[in-house]
Amino acid sequence: MKVTGRAAVAIVALVFAATQSWLTRFKRTKTDAKSLHIAIESNACAFLSRPPPAAPLRHRRLVRDPLSPEEVNGEAAALRQEQRRTAERLSSSGADPAQLRAFPKGSSDGACVNGADPDSKATSGTWAGMAEAAVVMVTFDRADYLGCALQDLLAVRARFPNAGELYPAFVSQDGDAAGVQAVVRRHLDRVRYLEHAPDRPIRAPSAREKVAYYRIAQHYKFLLKTLFDCFGFPRVIVVEDDMRFAPDFFAYFDALAPVLDEDSSLLCASAWNDNGMPGLVSEPTAVERSDFFPGLGWMTTRSVWRGLRGRWPAGYWDDWLRTPEVRQGRQCLRPEVARTSNFGRAGSSEGQYFDAYIAPIQRAAVEVNWGGVDLEYLVKDAYEARMQSKIAAGKVVESLDDALAALPEEAGAGGFIVAYEGQEEYSVLARRLKILPEFKGDAPRVAYAGIVMLRTPYGAPLLLVPRSRLAY
Structure with missing residues (x-):
């Protein structure tokens, strides 16, 4: 095809404009990788939260990290350097934990990561008298899941007045997967980091059992010990790296905290309803009592923890909490309409029940004014x-x-x-x-x-x- 002089000039101009646009985006990417990755995490949430496919998927890299492996390792190394600086500050000056971001490694039966006395009844540092509860996201090696869930949690927390002070956020990781550490590093201005590193190998009692359930139980013991016994929070909200959150998630727990504090017959408050499928629920202000520990976004108190910590199980911690011997007649509060949803098809349970019973649960879309809801009936x-x-x-x-x-x-x-x-x-x-x-x-x-x-x-x-x- 013959190209005229005028057409050639137009083509050159278009190529030049496209090149300039690409260079601009490239420079922005190089100088603003954090913003780029956070934007990709938002897109990842839409992908991970999609309706279940007809055939189950095995977990691979569901969302590709825009950083190279070298850059991911660099971010993880920066986080570990922050842990070392924290350890030095704690050992030399007894620094205020509320001013620190990445804490040294710890274990379920080891010393406090902040060097505190685990039997102290005081809230540690400037959290004293201010924090309502620590909120901790539990994670292992699902970096793509964590990026989605953490960004959603922080966005919802930003809706609640003074939430950064009232509900300090932590990520607690079992192990040291670099991809997870890179995600945490990018959000370290708004979260704090805990790392569970067992001081001896964790093994399942038999070859038929998964060691993962034993690592998980010890990880939960570590994070609850750290937040209750070492940092002294009055309450802890536990969430996981495969959850999304209703807009009133924090307001819901804020409203239930006094009920939980004052009623010794309660074990926890949960954001989850196992039967919360569309068509089976409708009233967003309804809260009920349950003999069943729901998990999947739950809050408990320091007094409850102190009754559990001395007999915490080696494995299967959630089923243990559901036994009559442990519950001792105590119950949990749970909503009619769930305040969390779950996209975690891939995990230690290998998607058991996920497509039929977990993925269909819908979190509340409306934001309830919980200050106007009478909860005395609970x-x-x-x-x-x-x-x-x-x-x-x-x-x-x-x-x-x-x-x-x-x-x-x-x-x-x-x-x-x-x-x-x-x-x-x-x-x-x-x-x-x-x-x-x-x-x-x-x-x-x-x-x-x-x-x-x-x-x-x-x-x-x-x-x-x-x-x-x-x-x-």
Whole structure:
């Protein structure tokens, strides 16, 4: 094809303009790699939080880091240098931990990473009298997951007044995967870093068991010991590196903290509802008591921790917390509409239950004014009286299908009640509703005294109730 002189000039101009644009972007990338990576983390969140595919994926590098391996290692080395500087400051001057960012390595049974007395009852440093709770994100080696979850958590925290002082953020890593350390280094202006480094090898009791569950249990013991015993926080909120957060996540926990402090029959407050699928929940201000420890974004107090720390298990810490011997009749608070969602298909459990029961849980999209919500009904005796009234006012139906097909006006004041007896009958109902049918310890998931609270497709309350409770 013949190119005229005028066309040649136009082509040269276009090439020149494109080259200048590329050079500008290149220079910006070189001078603002942190901003670039954070933007990529935002895109990663959209990718990681997408609906589950038809076929499960194995975890590889789901989101490619824009930094080269050399740059990632350089960021990790910078974080480790910060840990060394912190150790020197702590040993030479007893520096205020609140002014430090990356703490030395520690272990579940070792000394405090800040050199503090673990039995001190005072909050450490300038956190004293100010911090409501430490919020800690638990991570291992999923750098792409961490980048997404951490950025989301910090964005939600920024919505809450004075959240940086009231809710100091930590990332606690098991091990020293460089990719994770590079992510932390880029956010070190807004988070603090803890590193769990066992002082002896952790092994599973048998070859059939995964050592990961034993490392996880010791990691949790380390971070809870560090934040409660060494730093002296009154409460700790534990989240994970595969979560996203509702806009009122911090306001929700802020509202529940006084209830948790004042009621010794409570073990924790959680942001998660195992049955929080669309169509089974609707009321964003509703909070319930549960005999089942939900996890997946939860808060507990220093007094609860001090009753647990001396008998913390070697492995399977969450199932241990659900046993009657450990719960001792205590319960957790949980929302009707979850305040966290989870995108962690890849992990130590290898996606068990993920596509069917975890990915469908939707976090709240609305921001509740929790200061205007009366939560006095959550106190133990008041809640039990309220539940008895609900059952007495409810309409018992012959089958679950009758309740699901009925209109809300056909329900009693307490909603529809479907009776069951034992785990086998409950499992039939649960499978029909597409919720997890299993019991843990002596309780179905989310149950209060065996009662599981849901909604019908038309929004009416639906209670699955043990037959023994219908004697009222």
